[in-house]
Amino acid sequence: xxxxxIKSQHxxxxxxxxxxxxxPGQRRAVLPLSGAERAELSRLAEIVEYRTPGSQILGxxxxxxxxxxxxxxxxxxxxxxxxxxxxxxxxxxxxxxxGLAEEGTYVATAEAVTPATVYRFxxxxxxxxxxxxxxxxxxxxxxxxxxxxxxxxxxxxxxxFDVAKRLAIFLLDCSAHEQFFSGEDGLLxxxxxxxxxxxxxxxxxxxxxxxxxxxEDEGLLKRLSARQLRLDRExxxxxxxxx
Amino acid sequence: xxxxxIKSQHxxxxxxxxxxxxxPGQRRAVLPLSGAERAELSRLAEIVEYRTPGSQILGxxxxxxxxxxxxxxxxxxxxxxxxxxxxxxxxxxxxxxxGLAEEGTYVATAEAVTPATVYRFxxxxxxxxxxxxxxxxxxxxxxxxxxxxxxxxxxxxxxxFDVAKRLAIFLLDCSAHEQFFSGEDGLLxxxxxxxxxxxxxxxxxxxxxxxxxxxEDEGLLKRLSARQLRLDRExxxxxxxxx
DNA sequence: CGTAATGTTGAGATCAGTCAATCATGGTGG
DNA sequence: CCACCATGATTGACTGATCTCAACATTACG
Numbered sequence: 001x002x003x004x005x006i007k008s009q010h011x012x013x014x015x016x017x018x019x020x021x022x023x024p025g026q027r028r029a030v031l032p033l034s035g036a037e038r039a040e041l042s043r044l045a046e047i048v049e050y051r052t053p054g055s056q057i058l059g060x061x062x063x064x065x066x067x068x069x070x071x072x073x074x075x076x077x078x079x080x081x082x083x084x085x086x087x088x089x090x091x092x093x094x095x096x097x098x099g100l101a102e103e104g105t106y107v108a109t110a111e112a113v114t115p116a117t118v119y120r121f122x123x124x125x126x127x128x129x130x131x132x133x134x135x136x137x138x139x140x141x142x143x144x145x146x147x148x149x150x151x152x153x154x155x156x157x158x159x160x161f162d163v164a165k166r167l168a169i170f171l172l173d174c175s176a177h178e179q180f181f182s183g184e185d186g187l188l189x190x191x192x193x194x195x196x197x198x199x200x201x202x203x204x205x206x207x208x209x210x211x212x213x214x215x216e217d218e219g220l221l222k223r224l225s226a227r228q229l230r231l232d233r234e235x236x237x238x239x240x241x242x243x
Numbered sequence: 244x245x246x247x248x249i250k251s252q253h254x255x256x257x258x259x260x261x262x263x264x265x266x267p268g269q270r271r272a273v274l275p276l277s278g279a280e281r282a283e284l285s286r287l288a289e290i291v292e293y294r295t296p297g298s299q300i301l302g303x304x305x306x307x308x309x310x311x312x313x314x315x316x317x318x319x320x321x322x323x324x325x326x327x328x329x330x331x332x333x334x335x336x337x338x339x340x341x342g343l344a345e346e347g348t349y350v351a352t353a354e355a356v357t358p359a360t361v362y363r364f365x366x367x368x369x370x371x372x373x374x375x376x377x378x379x380x381x382x383x384x385x386x387x388x389x390x391x392x393x394x395x396x397x398x399x400x401x402x403x404f405d406v407a408k409r410l411a412i413f414l415l416d417c418s419a420h421e422q423f424f425s426g427e428d429g430l431l432x433x434x435x436x437x438x439x440x441x442x443x444x445x446x447x448x449x450x451x452x453x454x455x456x457x458x459e460d461e462g463l464l465k466r467l468s469a470r471q472l473r474l475d476r477e478x479x480x481x482x483x484x485x486x
Numbered sequence: 487c488g489t490a491a492t493g494t495t496g497a498g499a500t501c502a503g504t505c506a507a508t509c510a511t512g513g514t515g516g
Numbered sequence: 517c518c519a520c521c522a523t524g525a526t527t528g529a530c531t532g533a534t535c536t537c538a539a540c541a542t543t544a545c546g
Contacts, residue, residue, distance in 0.1 A: 019307060020366055021347025064262060079399055082484050087402045089395045100392055104264025107392060123263055131381055134374040141373070141380065144387035149343055149350060151394030152332045156322055158401040159330045159445030162533070194493060202402030207534060209494055226493055226543080241325050406502070437525060447503060452526055469510080469525055493542070500535075509526070516519085 012038050012045070012119060014069065014139055015095025016146035030095060031139045040136065044129055045069070045119035050112040057099075057110040057118065064101025066120035070094050073116025074179075074191050077108040078199065088200040090150070091192070093177050097143055114191050158202050161242070164211040166201045168220065168240040175231055190227045215239075255281050255288070255362060257312065257382055258338025259389035273338060274382045283379065287372055288312070288362035293355040300342075300353040300361065307344025309363035313337050316359025317422075317434050320351040321442065331443040333393070334435070336420050340386055357434050401445050404485070407454040409444045411463065411483040418474055433470045458482075 014031040022028055033041070046066075050057060050073075057068065060079055068075075075092040089108055092098045100107055101123065121129075130137035157166050174188055175181040181188045190197075194205040201208070212229075215221050220239055222230040257274040265271055276284070289309075293300060293316075300311065303322055311318075318335040332351055335341045343350055344366065364372075373380035400409050417431055418424040424431045433440075437448040444451070455472075458464050463482055465473040 017345055019310075019344040019347070020370065021306075063264075067262075081399070081403055085403050087399045089398055100388060100395075101262040102260055102392060104262070108395070127263065127381060130384070131377040134377040134380060137377060137380050137384060138370060138374055141384045141387055144384055144391055145343060148387055148391040148394055149345060151391055151398060152343075152351070155332055155394060155397055155401060156324070156330045158398060159442075160324055160328050193491090199402075204535060205493075206495085206536085210534085213494085436523090448525075449504085449527085450502060453502085456526085487546100489544100489546090491542100491544080493540100495540080496538085498535105498537090500533100502531100502533090504531080505529090507526100507528085509524100511522100511524075513522090514520085516517105 012041055012069070012071070013095045014097070014143050015093065016139075016143040018142045019145060031142060033136070033139065037133065037136045037139075040129075040133060041119075041121075044125060045121050047071070047117065047119055049115070049117045051115050053112060053114055055112045055116075057112060057116070058106050060106055060109045062106050064099065064104055064106045065123060066099055067097065067101075067123055067126060068099040068110070069119040069121070070096050070098065071117040071119055074113040075110055075116050075118075076113050076192070076196060076200075077110045079108050086199045087202070088196060090147075090154075091200065094179070097140075097147065113196070157242070163201065163203050163207045164214050165240055165242070166203070167197070167208060167211040168215060168236045169242060170197065170201060171221070171229065171231060172233065172236055172240060175233060181231075186231045186233065187224075188229045188231050190229065194226075255284055255312070255314070256338045257340070257386050258336065259382075259386040261385045262388060274385060276379070276382065280376065280379045280382075283372075283376060284362075284364075287368060288364050290314070290360065290362055292358070292360045294358050296355060296357055298355045298359075300355060300359070301349050303349055303352045305349050307342065307347055307349045308366060309342055310340065310344075310366055310369060311342040311353070312362040312364070313339050313341065314360040314362055317356040318353055318359050318361075319356050319435070319439060319443075320353045322351050329442045330445070331439060333390075333397075334443065337422070340383075340390065356439070400485070406444065406446050406450050407457050408483055408485070409446070410440070410451060410454040411458060411479045412485055413440065413444060414464070414472065414474060415476065415479055415483060418476060424474075429474045429476065430467075431472045431474050433472065437469075 012033070014033070015029060016031050017029060057075065070092050072094050075098060076088050077090055077092070077098055078086050078088045080086050091113070098110055130140060157169055161169070171188060174190065180191055194208045198205045198208045212223065216223055220232055220235045224230060255276070257276070258272060259274050260272060300318065313335050315337050318341060319331050320333055320341055321329050321331045323329050334356070341353055373383060400412055404412070414431060417433065423434055437451045441448045441451045455466065459466055463475055463478045467473060
């Protein structure tokens with residue numbers, strides 16, 4: 001629960017793929033920010049570090065005072081339904097934005113899965129700031145559209161795939177982040193619990209375990225321990241059959 | 244399939260609820276656009292009318308040349324999976340944006356459900372245009388974040404609710420649009436088929452029918468005909484138990 | 487070293503998907 | 517005007533994935 005503002009050495013980056021075709025040879029996973037823009041943004045941002053896994057960063061229903069940019073670590077957002085069920089809306093990796101508000105109120109709770117460092121931008125200043133930094137604002141627009149696509153992609157997964165496929169796709173998504181995945185040996189170190197995965201994929205922790213067992217039976221991965229998986233990404237991709 | 248560029252009398256409006264708290268007494272469902280902004284946007288936009296229900300407006304995988312703003316009618320976007328299944332990602336109502344591209348390629352197909360009129364903005368011009376119209380660009384950012392929230396909301400529905408609840412929520416969503424719903428008598432005229440609803444809710448047409456029957460049994464609505472429903476919105480809201 | 491949290495496995499119940507048949511509707515051409 | 521047909525909608529029977537409950541195993545941590 002302890003948060004502490006610190007000086008940071010993190011690179012301020014926004015992870016996004018844009019709408020327009022990239023220039024030849026260029027495939028950007030990160031928005032290009034000029035040094036000046038980076039400096040401007042840094043001046044507006046406060047840096048906060050959440051050291052304890054599980055720390056709440058912001059709560060659903062609270063006044064939405066900041067938009068957050070994740071610098072380091074892993075963050076999840078969720079809503080709690082009236083029957084007590086939890087739906088995780090997204091996991092956020094470094095370079096992702098979170099902290100969506102609707103009419104001044106956060107629509108989901110955000111928590112650190114691992115220790116996490118964030119930039120936070122006061123919503124109040126953001127409008128004016130972006131309006132006076134159009135090319136930077138365009139970057140935010142690209143990012144918002146990127147996140148919109150991510151959510152739609154997850155809708156496809158939830159709407160049409162069984163638990164095993166959803167899990168396969170999720171593991172592949174995780175393996176895109178070097179922080180937790182080593183490309184050479186295919187080793188994925190899961191930072192989240194079975195319950196987290198289940199609440200993200202719209203299923204139960206038991207079903208996640210069973211789906212893992214099934215993928216292992218079919219030779220798509222090997223469970224070294226509960227949180228350590230050796231993936232065969234090619235086979236997983238063929239199995240998932242989904243971009 | 245026939246599209247025709249026409250002069251239009253439609254109001255150019257962008258439907259969105261923003262992040263910041265609204266000014267007192269104000270609850271905007273539509274972004275405030277100045278007359279000048281409206282004129283600027285109109286100058287950039289081409290107006291196209293799709294008269295035949297089912298007309299394709301843009302296709303998944305095609306070069307993404309335009310961003311679309313729906314002026315009138317109803318539009319659906321979907322992706323087709325490798326096994327032939329269809330997942331509808333969203334229905335778009337007047338004032339909504341669609342036509343998301345990723346690296347220059349549309350990620351979903353868009354089709355007119357009813358006759359529809361759209362503004363289309365060349366992506367190529369949009370970046371420069373928005374960069375030189377910062378306050379308008381802010382409107383687009385707000386809208387993109389609005390759509391992002393909509394997609395996340397649907398994720399909750401898909402992840403945690405059974406078919407009957409999903410349907411109840413869907414009907415309530417439809418009833419927010421006066422075009423198809425009459426508030427006084429609670430009459431909803433569905434513009435889409437059972438298959439459309441099923442592919443949106445991640446279920447089958449048969450299950451949609453059964454869920455409708457169940458909601459009718461429980462007195463939450465009455466089926467006047469397949470496409471004509473008399474809703475008891477209060478009961479539906481209580482049943483759905485979800486904002 | 488003990489306790490709580492996390493993960494795994496099993497058995498039974500249930501929701502919803504599939505297949506198939508039937509009914510309804512609206513548009514078309516004779 | 518009406519018969520016909522294609523599409524959409526409904527209903528029934530069956531099946532299967534997965535949810536739930538329960539027991540047990542493992543891990544992490546104080």
